[in-house]
Amino acid sequence: MLDHKTLFFAATVAIGCVGLLLIVAWLQNRRDRTLLCWSIGYGLFASGLALITLREALPWFVGYPLANAVLVAGYAFNWAGVRVFDGRRILWVLTLGGPLLCGVAYLVPGVAEDYRARAFIVTALAAAYSFVIVVDLLRARGDGLRARPALAATIGVNGSANAVRAGHSLTVAPDFDMLSVSEPVLSITGLVSLLAVVAANLLLMAMSKERVAAAMQRLANTDPLTGAASRGRFFTVAAAMTEAAHTEGKPLSMVVFDLDGFKAVNDGAGHEAGDALLHHFADIVRTALPVNGVFGRIGGEEFAVAIPGDEEEAARFAETVRRRYAATATATVEAAPTVSAGLAALVFGEKAETLVARADKALYAAKAAGRDQVKRAPALNR
Numbered sequence: 001m002l003d004h005k006t007l008f009f010a011a012t013v014a015i016g017c018v019g020l021l022l023i024v025a026w027l028q029n030r031r032d033r034t035l036l037c038w039s040i041g042y043g044l045f046a047s048g049l050a051l052i053t054l055r056e057a058l059p060w061f062v063g064y065p066l067a068n069a070v071l072v073a074g075y076a077f078n079w080a081g082v083r084v085f086d087g088r089r090i091l092w093v094l095t096l097g098g099p100l101l102c103g104v105a106y107l108v109p110g111v112a113e114d115y116r117a118r119a120f121i122v123t124a125l126a127a128a129y130s131f132v133i134v135v136d137l138l139r140a141r142g143d144g145l146r147a148r149p150a151l152a153a154t155i156g157v158n159g160s161a162n163a164v165r166a167g168h169s170l171t172v173a174p175d176f177d178m179l180s181v182s183e184p185v186l187s188i189t190g191l192v193s194l195l196a197v198v199a200a201n202l203l204l205m206a207m208s209k210e211r212v213a214a215a216m217q218r219l220a221n222t223d224p225l226t227g228a229a230s231r232g233r234f235f236t237v238a239a240a241m242t243e244a245a246h247t248e249g250k251p252l253s254m255v256v257f258d259l260d261g262f263k264a265v266n267d268g269a270g271h272e273a274g275d276a277l278l279h280h281f282a283d284i285v286r287t288a289l290p291v292n293g294v295f296g297r298i299g300g301e302e303f304a305v306a307i308p309g310d311e312e313e314a315a316r317f318a319e320t321v322r323r324r325y326a327a328t329a330t331a332t333v334e335a336a337p338t339v340s341a342g343l344a345a346l347v348f349g350e351k352a353e354t355l356v357a358r359a360d361k362a363l364y365a366a367k368a369a370g371r372d373q374v375k376r377a378p379a380l381n382r
Contacts, residue, residue: 005179007187008053011194016046018201025205037081037090038204045074045197056179064112068122069103075129078155078200082133085208086140098125115176119169123162130159145214147207154203158196161189223297225275226282234296238306238352241294245308245346252346253314255305256359257281257321260338260371262301274301277337281325288320304356311345311376318343318374326372338372347380 019042026035048071055063076098080090102125111117137152168185178186221233229237238254245252259281266274278301285295285305290313294306307314318341325339342362346355358377366375 005053007190007194008049008179011190011197012046012049012053014194014198015042015049018198019043019046022201022205032208034081034085034204034208037077037084038201041074041077041081042197042201043074044070044077048072048074053179060112064118065103065106068106068118069099072102072122072125072129073099075126075133079129079133079136081204082136086136088136098129101125114174115178116169116172116174119178120166123166123169127159127162127166130155130162134159143211143214145207145210147203147210151200151203151207154196154200158193158200161192161196164189226278226297226303228282228285228303229294229296231296231298234294234298234304234306235352235356237294237296238304238356241306241308242346242350242352242355246348250308251310252355253307253309253311253343254346254352254355254359255307255314255318255341255343256298256356256363257285257303257305257318257339257341258299258363258367259301260340260367262337265337280328281339284321284324284328288317288324290317293317298356304359306352311343314343314345315374315376322372322374340366340371341374342366342377343374344377345379350380 019039022035022039022042026032026039029035048067048069051058051063051067051070055067058067073096076095080095083090102121105111105121106118111121134152134156137148137155141148141152165186168183168189172183221230222228223230228234241252244250259277262274262277265277278297281303282295282297285303289295289305290307290309292308296304298304305317307317322339322341325337340363342359342365344355344358344362358380362375362377366373369375
């Protein structure tokens with residue numbers, strides 16, 4: 001069976017190296033407070049284990065109360081890091097309360113001399129923090145990060161190993177010395193905890209990178225000013241909707257909007273007013289958007305909407321947007337802007353690009369006819 005001193009030494013080295021990797025990662029992105037909290041947590045892990053390993057050469061207060069309080073603090077700061085990652089505030093009373101409770105409890109008469117009490121306190125607190133981390137991780141699983149459930153499972157394994165050690169501590173003699181006695185339960189659960197702690201670090205890094213990648217993907221797919229789909233994303237989705245409409249034999253329509261007099265607004269009232277107008281228009285479109293409709297910004301003040309419906313449905317939607325915009329845009333800038341729109345219905349065999357082009361021609365017809373109106377593209381016979 002693995003010698004406990006060797007296991008503690010190996011854990012100190014391994015977790016210390018993991019902590020250094022986290023510090024390096026944090027130094028590369030100092031605004032990431034999650035990495036900072038986990039760097040501190042792993043540093044405390046390694047420090048606590050080192051003090052426990054060397055406790056025979058250290059003063060009692062350092063080798064027992066302080067060492068175990070530092071170890072529990074490692075779990076507490078990992079919990080703090082998870083809360084920061086999910087945008088929750090750190091509960092400092094509970095974060096610092098566990099380590100403080102551990103250290104103070106070791107000073108209570110009867111606890112200092114009793115291995116069972118000492119071991120139960122530290123392992124029970126470690127298990128409690130682990131299970132709270134699991135709960136917080138799973139509470140936010142709606143973000144779709146694939147590493148999140150794996151991280152929760154890994155930390156849950158570590159929490160279970162600590163819970164087993166807590167139960168085991170109640171079955172041994174008060175003068176039991178885990179560093180000098182080979183005990184299968186402690187060896188196995190200790191090795192499991194070591195592997196789980198190292199794996200948790202890898203999964204945390206993976207989860208952080210996954211979220212960054214998802215954010216970059218959202219930036220690529222979304223217009224940051226209006227929240228509408230970007231041009232590239234809109235045409236990708238519109239192409240898929242077009243193919244689906246052909247396959248399923250269902251109607252699809254395209255509406256293209258252009259804000260009338262937008263350049264004059266920018267020149268006269270400034271770009272901030274123009275941006276506010278774009279944002280306002282986007283909000284109107286979103287409130288009127290039919291179910292399963294897709295809304296994208298395809299040019300400076302030009303927007304397109306793909307609607308899974310016939311031409312009449314598209315016309316009603318376009319008129320609703322036009323009226324609401326004309327009635328409310330005056331609250332955004334001093335001018336009274338309007339919007340023109342063109343629409344076209346999909347015909348068999350037509351591509352998304354062609355559909356948008358026909359709606360765009362109808363838009364220019366609306367502009368030429370005096371603006372502030374909706375025009376339909378001529379029907380195509382295929």
